[in-house]
Amino acid sequence: MGALLISTIARIELDDDALHHVFSVIVTKLRRREPVLLNWTDEHGMPEFVLVNPTTEVTATYDDHDLGELDPHRLQRLMVQANSNAGLCLDAAMERNTG
Known part of the structure; x- marks a missing residue:
C-alpha cells in the first residue's frame, strides 16, 4: 500500500499500481496548470x-520499488474522470477494470 499525500490536508492510502496511475494523472493536470478535484470515501464511509x-x-x-508499466487505457479512463465536474474518484481508481 502506497500513500498519496496532499500537502497537510490529506493522506490517502492506495495500492501501488492505482497510486502510480493516479499520480501520473495528477502530475499531468498540474503540469498543464489545471486544477483537479479528487474525491474518495474515508474510513468512516464519509465522502x-x-x-x-x-x-x-x-x-x-510507494511500498514497492518496481512500479510496472502504466496502462494507457486506465490512464485515459482516469483522465476523463479528472476532467469531469465530479472529479477523479480515488475509490474507482482502485478498480483494475479497464472496460
Missing part, C-alpha cells in the same frame, strides 16, 4: 473532496 491546484504539494510514496 471527502479536495481541489488540488498547481501550487499544492502532492507526494506519492
